[in-house]
Amino acid sequence: MESSKPVRRRRASALSRLWHRVLLCSFLLTASGAQSGELDAVARAQLDLIVAAQIEAGRSPGAVVVTGDAHGISYEKAFGLRVAGQHPEPMTVDTVFDLASLTKAIATTTAILQLVEDGQLQLDAPAARYWPAFAANGKQHVTVRELLAHTSGLRPGLPVLPAAATPASVLRDVAAERLHAEPDTRVIYSDLNFVVLGQLVQRITHRSLDHYCRTHVFDPLGMADTGYLPDSEHALRSAATTADREGMRRGRVHDPLASAMGGVSGNAGVFSTAHDLARFAQMILNNGRAGEVQILKTSSVTALATPASPPSILPLRGLGWELSAPLASNRDRLPPVGSIGHTGYTGTGIWIDFVSQKWVIILTNRVYPDDKGDARPLREQVLGLLASREPEIDIRDVEQRLPWTAPAIAAASILPVSTGPLKTGIDVLEDQQFAPLSGLRIGLVTNRSGFDANGRRTIDVLEQAPGITLAALFAPEHGLDTNRDERIGDSHDAATGLAVHSLYGNSQRFSDASLEGLDALVFDIQDAGVRFFTYETTLGYALEAAARRKIPLFVLDRPDPLGAERFGGPVLDSGHESFTGFFPLPLLPGMTVGELAALFNQERLIGADLRVIPMHGYQRSMRIADTGLGWVPLSPNLRTASQLDLYPDVALLEGANVSVGRGTPHPFEWIGAPWIDGVRLAQTLNDLDTGARFEPVDFVPTESAYRGELCHGVSIVSHEPSRQTARLGLALLSALLRLYPQTFDLKATRDAVGSKAIWQAIRQGADRETLEALEAEELGRFGLLRARYLRYPGE
Incomplete structure (x- = not known):
């Protein structure tokens, strides 16, 4: 054991030297057509850096990256090695990879949906209808759809398989499994689901799974290098994985369950190349067609990308595939619908985007030679690079282009219902039967963070409240849905038809025209509890607007999500106010929205008719998790x-x-x-x-x-x-x-x-003690001021 570390270091060093040589010979092929998908020189250079860094870090010996669209390949390149050692082999674009769990999506799911299309199988029928033995131990109601979506309740896999395991013994063990969760209540990613599905294909068609997939999927698509049990020619150009008793695996399946099944299983076992997978991706984007051949119906392709798992549980899954946001620059801010993807344990991955009509294939042999590699950083970075080249997408555009995403998008917009004792200002106002607003024509300053204990938008609550006329809406930075990270123009609320006046467009202030005819302003926004978060400044501008128009401002109070029992951090210098600093506050003021409004109004001598509707049941020590209100993102980049x-x-x-x-x-x-x-x-x-x-x-x-x-x-x-x-x-x-x-x-x-004093101290290299002493001096003055405006217990 002690000698293994020096050997491993020598091997890593050799790999590094070989990588430098092989990089000079990396193969690049760019197909004709699909000009819109071409990567420019800058993007190609960044992609080279990304892959080279991952290989240098020892996370994978080599990789093939291929991108394209519905018409063909636009970028293809091989990096590094597929085999190291005394006889190293460079990675090539025609390298054959053990796809591992990509088998589930490419082969098994496709086969199952073809059988559904042919009427030989029903998605919502119990799997036991087609394999009676599977009904054992309470599984009689598990459906084919639940197996595809990993919501069956089966555990991830079988215990360690005995060396003498056979296909028959594996199937007996799977049939005898008990459920570990109620079906359709949880997502448990499980190889067993797809062992069952592979067995269904064989029992229904009376053909082996490999024969069926060859005849009905791979051959019709021209995927000549794809299949189970590769022959010697394909094994010779395969990427090595790990060793077993027979030596280093090349062309022999890595997955132990698939191996026990003789190399042919619904969960793993297929080998393929980047070119062949590109053909499959193009077929999906061409509504299931490959030339004159219809592999899948359009309805089946849509089903792949339609959520089939509980909408509240992530990752969201379709039939056989994981769902994710499109390859857009703002993809991390979008609901996970619009594209499908799948990864494999050996280091493989494929993603198909229905919005941009593009696809990405990343194949690595990250398990070679000792199962210590990691393909996740490479995947994340390549997908990030490609997404950065695409424009931002509005979720409403996704719904318009892909109408079948509407239910998932609607589910993502559902607001949480309160589970705790705290009542915010809107809840107290409801208890008061809206008496403070009776007879008034009001404008509401709000966004997605304004909602009541029943998960209803404050907009809808006030629009339906008796004796009140909700006449206008005002949205702060990030818009009414808190999903925009840019300047925003005026708009209309789709649900109520009301005008939405942007407070983050050409101006951040309330125009006189937008306030015309209003008897009062109402403010209901969850603040972040941080000095430079602009919702606080919008509160200050609302006070100024109400004072100017001589109308009251009702603040429906909400908690400080970071806890209002403490305050601290550098204090903004007086005279240095801006849109990111309305008042000389410390970094964390430790105050609720209503308390801040009172402080702003009095200390800035605004003179507004401020009327705070206070919370009930609030303690200053409460953080957002303690309130029972549930979490909604406060901005596109404050998601948790x-x-x-x-x-x-x-x-x-x-x-x-x-x-x-x-x-x-x-x-x-x-x-x-x-x-x-x-x-x-x-x-x-x-x-x-x-x-x-x-x-x-x-x-x-x-x-x-x-x-x-x-x-x-x-x-x-x-x-x-x-x-x-x-x-x-x-x-x-x-x-x-x-x-x-x-x-x-x-x-x-x-x-x-x-604070200029603290900033200059940092610039001069001051130690932590000096910085905190300066901070304490500034906070002492603010603490006395703050104490005048606190209205809730806890200090």
């Missing part, structure tokens, strides 16, 4: 409570030349730039007492800073909610300045930090 918790710290970097993870699945959890050494930065930060732990990460943002560029940086993998306010953020600023004094743009963070 965890991201909100990090937002005040990480957003201190926003103005600088770094990415804070916008345009990734992890905004405010990832920080990086092309010029950062992620390993070094993670080590530096982990040596500090920040209340967080960091790991290196590489990523490609699809939008915002460094869009479409490979960034290196850190992932915040854990953080203490009770950590010292702003300590993490100030440590990030100090560490980046210390490591990259000539590159990091500290000057651009001045407005976010707010």
Whole structure:
């Protein structure tokens, strides 16, 4: 055992040297046609960097990346090695890969849907109708659809298989399985589901699964290099996986369950090439047709991408495929519908986008030679790069282009129902039967965060309230649905037909024309509890507008989602106010919306007729998870409570030349730039007492800073909610300045930090104790002011 580490290091070193040689010979083929899908030189260079970095990191010896559209291939390139050792072989675009679980989507799902089309099988029929033995132990009602969607309730796989396992013994064990969950209540990704489906194909057609797929799927599509049990010619150009008793696997299935099934199973066992998979993807985008041959009906193709699993459980699954958002620059902000994808354990993956009409295939041998590789970063970065080249998409455009996505989009917009004792201002107003607003013609300042305990929009509650006329709507930054990250024009609310006046368009203030004829303004927006979040400034502008028009402003109070029992961080300098800082507040004011409104109104001498509808049952120590209100994203990049918790710290970097993870699945959890050494930065930060732990990460943002560029940086993998306010953020600023004094743009963070004294101390290299002493001095003055406006218990 002790000698294995030096051997492994020598092998890694050899792989690295071979990679440098093979990279010079990497094969590039660009097909004619599909000019719109061509990658420009910059994108190709970034893609080369992405794959090279993953190979250098030892996550995979080699890869083939292929992209295209319904008409053909637009980009294809092979990287690295398919076999190393004394006789290395370079990866080529015709390398044969063990597809592993791609078998489920490419072969088994296609076969099942063909049988449905032919009337030989029904999706909602019990699987036991076709395989009676499967009914054992309470599985008699599990349907074919539930098997395809991984909602059957079966566990992921069988225990360790005995060496003497045979297809017959595997099928006996699967038939004897008990359910681990009620069907159609959970998604449990299970190989057993597809072993059953493969058996159904064989029992219905009286042909082996490999024969059926060859005859009805692969041959009609011209997939000459695809099939189970590769012959010697295909095995010779296959990518190696791992060793077994017979030696290194090449052309022999890696999956143990499929191996026990003799290499032919519904869950794994198919081998293929990038070219053949490209043919399959083109068929899907051509409504199931390949030339004159109809492989699947259009209705079956639609079914692949229609949610078949519970809408509240992610990842959302269609029939045989995982569902995801389209390859658009804002894909991480969209509901997971519009494209389908699947991955395989060996390092394979395919994604087909019905909106852009493009597809992506990434094939690696990441398990070679010792099952230690990882294809996930490569997949994420390549998909990020390709998405960054596409325009932003409005979810309403997705629904218009793909009408069958409407139910899933509607399900994604459902607001949560309260499960706790807290009543927000809108709930209290309902209890009062809207008496404070009786007889008034009102304008409502709100967005998706304004809803009552029953999950109804405040817009709809007030529009239907007796004795009230809801005449106009006003939307802050990010729009009425909190899904826009750009300037927004005026619009109309589809449900009520009311005019929506944008407060983040040509102006951020209320125009006199928009207030014409109103008797009052009502404000119901969930704030983020952070000084530079612009909803606070919109509250201040609402006070000014109400005072100017001499009409009351009703604030329907909501909690501070980060907890209102504490306040802290640098205080904005007086005279430095802006749209991201209405009043000299600390980074975390520790106040509710209603309390802030009272402070703004009095201390800015606004003089508005402010009427706060207070919450009932609120304690200052409550964070959003304690309130029972349920979480809705407060903006396109504050999608989770965890991201909100990090937002005040990480957003201190926003103005600088770094990415804070916008345009990734992890905004405010990832920080990086092309010029950062992620390993070094993670080590530096982990040596500090920040209340967080960091790991290196590489990523490609699809939008915002460094869009479409490979960034290196850190992932915040854990953080203490009770950590010292702003300590993490100030440590990030100090560490980046210390490591990259000539590159990091500290000057651009001045407005976010707010305090000139603290910002200058960072610039001068002050230690943490000095920074926190300056902060404490500023907070002492604010604490006395804040205390005058607190109205809830807890301090």
